[in-house]
Amino acid sequence: MTRPRRPDPPPMPTNDVRIAAAGTAAWAVALVVLLIVGLPSDDRWWLWVCVAGIVIGLFAIWYVPRLQRGRARQEAARAAERERNTPSERETPSERETAD
Numbered sequence: 001m002t003r004p005r006r007p008d009p010p011p012m013p014t015n016d017v018r019i020a021a022a023g024t025a026a027w028a029v030a031l032v033v034l035l036i037v038g039l040p041s042d043d044r045w046w047l048w049v050c051v052a053g054i055v056i057g058l059f060a061i062w063y064v065p066r067l068q069r070g071r072a073r074q075e076a077a078r079a080a081e082r083e084r085n086t087p088s089e090r091e092t093p094s095e096r097e098t099a100d
Contacts, residue, residue, distance in 0.1 A: 016064045024057025 031050035039046060 016068070017061055020057055020060035020064060024054055024061065027053030027057060 027050050031047065031054065034046055034050060
């Protein structure tokens with residue numbers, strides 16, 4: 001016999017833009033270091049890896065706030081829908097039965 005599963009904990013709030021900015025900054029530092037050190041011609045592709053990391057990071061900094069606002073709007077709409085569909089607490093059980 002298995003024990004009933006406990007409910008999942010709520011998600012931890014994080015600052016996703018700050019995380020994306022830190023990653024972008026790390027790629028920028030790596031690019032600067034590679035430019036200063038100099039690379040042999042066979043390993044120049046590492047520069048493009050850093051550039052791709054910076055571009056993806058900048059996109060994340062732009063996109064994440066929009067994604068979070070959209071999710072918040074969607075959750076608010078779901079909460080409003082649940083509120084409309086739940087019976088009023090002032091109704092007695094007999095009133096709910098007659099309404100159905």
